[in-house]
Amino acid sequence: MAGGTWESTNRPVLPGLYMNFQAAAASAIQGGDRGTVVVLVKGNWGPEQQFVEIGSETAINSIFSGDSDNGATAYSSLYLALLGSPKKLLAYRLADDTAKKSSVTLKAEDVAVLKLDAQYTGTRGNGFTATVQPSITDSTKKELRLYEGTRLLRSYVSTAGTAADFAAQINADEDNTYVVASVVGNGGVPSDVATAAFSGGASGNAGLVNADYIAAQEALEGENFDVLALDFAADSALLQSFAAWVKRVRSEGKLITAVVGGSAADDISAKAATTAATRSLALNYEGIVNVGTGVRIGTTDYSSAQTSAYVAGLIAGQRLNESTTYHVAPFDDVTRRWTRSEQEQAVKNGVFIFFNDGRQVKALRGVNSLVIPGAGQNNAWKKIRSIRVMDAINTDLQQAAEDSYIGKVNNTEEGRLALIGAMKEYLTQLAQSSVIEASGFDVILDPAYYGESPVLKPEADQVFLQWNVKLTDVMEQLFGTFYVQ
Template sequence: MAGGTWKTQNKRRPGAYINVKGVAQPTSDSNLGRTLLLSNAQLNWGKKGIIELHNDSNFKELLGTTIDDPKLMALKQVLKGAETVLFLNTNDGVRASVSDPALPWKFEATYPGTKGNDISISVEKDPNNTTNITVTTLFGTEIIDEQTITTTTGNNLLANDYVTPTMTEQDNGQAKLEAISAAGSYQLKDGTTTPDKTEDLMSDAMETENYAVVTTAGYPEDSNIHALLVTTVKRLRDTEGMKIRGIIPASSSINQANYEGISVVANGLTLNDGTDLSVTNATGYFAGLSSSVDGSASLTYTEVEDAISANPRLNNDKTIAALNAGQIVFTTRPGQRVVIEQDINSLTKFTKDKPKSFSKNKVLRVLDEIATDTEQVFEQSYLGKVGNNAAGRDLFKANRVSYLQGLNDSNVIQDFSATDITVNPGEDSDAVVVDLAVKPVDAMEKLYVTINVG
């Protein structure tokens, strides 16, 4: 718990620092809410690559299992805060299938992987109406599709989310339909899983998808994937101009990221039902939440949903050490409340170009939003459309002044004036140079109080 008395305003932890002493009687298109989750879960089902998921998604259909599967714990935590999760599925291999001399169809699983071998097809002729045939698809023991066709419309059997039927013998199909008797069950087989490596898929996904935050939540803390994510985020932010942020668990594979675009989670959580979340799964919670907040808000002291304790609980010295190392810390407060101690990133070595304020995620989100909006507006409304003369540059400046004034009015930035931005011609005839000074508004985090007792 942070708090106590103060002599100078030099406290590291957010909290209230209060002195009591006696004295003489006086006379603010967005990628908001979108998280890219790099997963190591071998699910043996689903499309290879990015699968877009929401809280109401049919996870069994898309991933072959429910959201409560321990393999999807990181995903479950990300979805507590994110509106959309871009799940990077590494599944690949051979699709299960079944064909039988008695059937006019071949059935093939929608996706590759061994989970396709859990699919079976039941074909039953109605004893009271022998022209009717019911075809049922089961995934394990669960019925997931049922269609009734007639012996004259067998080629109208439709695909469902799990299998695709194909007429194998158009000429002889009619005879086979009429020859079906009673009921039969047919199990798909020979489905295999040959997963791709996340490392082979992540670069393309990170460069081409639209998202605010990317995370390696769910990977073991000692995995080299975390260091690879840091390297890729740095390249995309600094070279490609993609203002994305990465969230990783504290790990032995990377000692100190020291980068404003990377946040590192230090500890895990204990949930209300007694479940202990490892640091890597708790990282998913922070990643989802972080993707859904903009520059108008800070996550400092945000209460963690469904948690009763940090795990492990860090004492005051260890908490300060983690904060000084640029790490996100979960802290247990009175009443079994758990909060995010401080919304910071891993930047700990400050320079003229990257001052201490850059270590605050709220400030970084403001700067990223301004950069992204300016880029998008220029590309969509000015690039190739407006002349690079005084009138055209004034038009662009007016647009930016209006936007920034809106941020100022919303208390996202402060003390903005139209003189804080200049738009000038560059060295080439088609170049425009913008110089902009802004002051992001940080959140209140430390309270220093003196109570005078008369």
């Protein structure tokens, strides 16, 4: 799907819808009320380098396990993302080359006959055990049981009791998400064993480096999603790499937003506000949100980097006519309460923070990391809501153009009028949803390319449009004067 931005001196080659948003002609769209979040995680179990959909806390535990040993972040990050209520949550597990599957080999006397390998790499598999004993219900048959701790995972009964029979049953079991079986040598009948422990499993978390996260960008580029969160406080080099990547893919039409944060130590430091502001200034981009405060749920503290997963879910889960400003969060407190002056600096310096108003924890203001607007931008580019609206109109109009106009409608006056009419109808729907102002919006042929004396002349297969739209916003500052008689 070709698309992205364009320049009059460097027009794109591929067919597609190319849009520039200038401050005088900001556009908005109702692009669907929910979005998809991807969180990069580390785990002690689960598929590696695959996008796995997570729909509940139960799914986190069953697919990735719920522990945080060995630096695993899957449970905490995905749990926080779910609290934000995105339409869809995808997990992508990273692991280094030390990641290994646990296994156990069952024997007949002293000869190996059946090998059981954990389905995924990670230390969780080291908690599996297998037993081979006569069946409780029929002593003429053999039963192989799989346990995790004291919890029975699966049970298989065989009349012959051979390794081949057990392997066939295990591998054909659609509900078996734990082990893969293979016959060793000529096979045979496994001897009875009360407890055969799996071992050798390694998670591959400790050796992950920036290059592993950078390598994941290629996979991310091929996946459809809206918001991305990292699972840890990345250093400046990795943040800059992701910033450059986000800028590139956005310029090519993949309009994603990345959410990042800092370490727990930075969050509670006396210099927390300055550190977070410095991070935003270094990023300074409307497609990246920088979280500055850690949060607390019960007795558990989460760093601002971990909290970025919640913010990602929140951004994706909101309708376009909603804002994250003053959104009530499901937290009990923040790990450090910023002063009034620090909060003011956060708003000015592109830092997304949470505050405790004495009753609830709320998001302060829905800002991204853009501190200094670039050419053709104004302060609207600093708002998460404004960027989501602009991204949505770009994405939806590009899709509509591809489905109904590009390569299908003749580039005549009638064809261009039909395209403009469809765009106006689309904006009317946005206005009815209060995403844009109801009066004053318009779609016209760009005067720079059409009219009696155009500055530039379009090619026969090119159409240049101009949107004139005023974005709506929520009330964020109320001013009143109180008169006492």
